Amino acid sequence: MADDGMILNFQLGSAPLKPQTTKFTGGRWRDRKRAEKSAKLAGSQSKTPRDEGDAEASERAPKRYKTNDNGESSGWKPGNQSQSSLGPKKPSTNDNAGGRSSHRGQSDGHKGSRQVISRLFSFNPEQKTVAEKEESEWEAPEATNAPLSDVANFGTLALASRLVDELSKMNLERPTAIQNKVIPHLISNSGDAFVQAETGSGKTFSYLLPILHRVLQLSGKGDGKQIHRDSGLFAIIVAPTRELARQTHSVLEQLIRPFPWLVSTSITGGESKKAEKARIRKGVNFLVATPGRLADHIDNTKALNLGTVRWLILDEGDRLMDLGFEEDLKKAINALKRIIVADKTTNGTLLDSLPDRRVTVLCSATMKMNVQKLGEMSLADATFLAAEKDADQTAPTDQAVLKAPAQLHQSYIIAPAKLRLVTLISYLKLAFSRRGRTMKAIIFHSCADSVDFHYELLRDPAKKDLPDTSAKEAEVLARTVSKAAYITSPASPEVILHRMHGSLSQPVRTATIKSFAASKLPSVLITTDVSSRGLDIPSVDLVIEYDPAFSFSDHIHRVGRTARAGRSGDAALFLLPGTEEGYIELLKASTPPTAQSCESVLEKGMLSKLEFPVETTAKPEDGKTCHEKAETLQLHIEQRLLVDPKQLELARNGFKSHIRAYATHIKEERVHFDISELHLGHVAKSFGLRDPPGGIGAGIERKAKKKGAKGGKVKPSTDAEEDQSRPGRDRFKEKSMYLMKATADEFNIG
């Protein structure tokens, strides 16, 4: 297909440009027209590059953005000095607000070559808000999820001494606030519980330790030695994702290592059912499962005897419901309810220290309506257990409790769409060049296609060998782990990139997370929300939300991957100027965020040495100012895409999926993420594209225009489409179905 932007970007040689006389034949009518228009434009620009280019630019400038007297967007608010310089006029270059690059019509540092330039700093929408707090003004408050300083040790919670010793070996001495509350409760009570505490507060130990303690107490000997794998299944722990199930299982394995007569196993989607059945048949005492696979085994595995189960733990309750596991959970809850705990012995062992009824514990860091629904389904007379500081809250409410750990430093960067990609690179470069600061960073994207594009773009194709990796591991990790280009500073250790999303095969997902967690070098994980829940990698010190989360509770979980168990951590959220700035108010309700200026990120990141992994006519040394450097980087990326069809395809897919995903923000927050406000040309630029590819983008653009004309509401033509006219119940059903469908693809769970 002819693409005007692409034609313009080819190296044209030193000969003066002649007006295009080629007759375009074949292909679609629209493509032929485009090609003709491009050719015409190329001809006219070679004559009077500045004036005519600017005229076209102002014609293409979206009317919804405020413009100054010159017809240009006024950029940033006066008074915000650091950012106002993002929108100056640059007389020497052309622009078009649609995000395309154009001919400069003059030599660009390469004698005899006709170069294009990618203008980034004009026609950007105006920032509405003025920063209340700059980054330098932030002072870390006391950590809210740290071990308690006023509790001597785990022994004070009446835990079996063998367990306390084991914890000590793991360098865990004192309990956190939620552990201090939950452990004694579950040791001495046999009632249901609802456990709610912020991310990284140690909820996993809070339910595992009392269960183990009570199993070890069997028959009063304190070591549980008469219990063995045939004694029966005592606890089922349900987690929403395979990664989380596996992680919880490995914590459990660590805790029971000194007690080899106890056996645990995990059953998750993506694994061999036959092997799982065989393990169940041999006998297990603890089962960690994803809901779909658990329901499957309840139906089909005769050896799975639920008669001795005393605990059902539902971890990450809201996510279990979000992902559409309601029916699977119902099956497990009902199957367990049907069996009355009457038998006090199993294989001759008296189960006297275990609860005399089935105990269900529901855990969640955030509270949503759907968690309440799960509570209604699964709990009876439950005790609400929250950390001490939330003691005034005595029951779960429908108001989401959406607090990030207090010591987590949250900031936001208002970056116009055209500048997003170069700002991200600049930000990462800076983060990893500050020695001793960032070791591990996670970047959240809205969709798998965007993850794939950014991973391919940011990796260094020339550097293939991976440190500390065997040949076998390297084979599995060949497409998900790589050395980074652009963001590695020459003076700092190399940065390792990782890619992770739900469409990857399970062995690759597992190996990639393992590699990221174990990496001794600075590392980045580029991922989707599949990594937002429960993932516990203590050395993560930076979370970047390049695409804002689909709901504020997802945001809390994403940023909660850092600042865990009292550690410090940083989180940075990219927002577009305009309606997205309204989201800052939501952030304030959690932890007061600070503002990072996009201009200063670019200034610091772009002026340090740049290296390009692939040679193009744009060279790292081109340009002097940070704006020129940023434009050179953008141009280089665009040129890369033009000569690499695979990369171009990834960019196009990334763009389309990104736009589709944008339409799926939850209804209550969609006011901040109005798809009709997106400038598709500018967004395309952030994928290194000069024009939005056809398909979904163009469709949405038409709808945005229509909305402008009618003043009505835009209905994105995506899977997320909701029929606003139907009564609430139907809409709810549809939304759930959508979520199930979408997440089945993305999260690949079950």
Ligand SMILES: Nc1ncnc2c1ncn2[C@@H]1O[C@H](COP(=O)(O)OP(=O)(O)OP(=O)(O)O)[C@@H](O)[C@H]1O
């Ligand atoms: N008492 C403790 N002292 C020090 N570290 C602890 C303690 N308890 C747990 N941790 C550590 O804190 C980290 C977070 O624990 P965990 O994953 O259970 O948190 P969580 O509350 O479930 O978080 P999320 O809601 O994000 O899943 C883990 O690395 C764990 O080893």
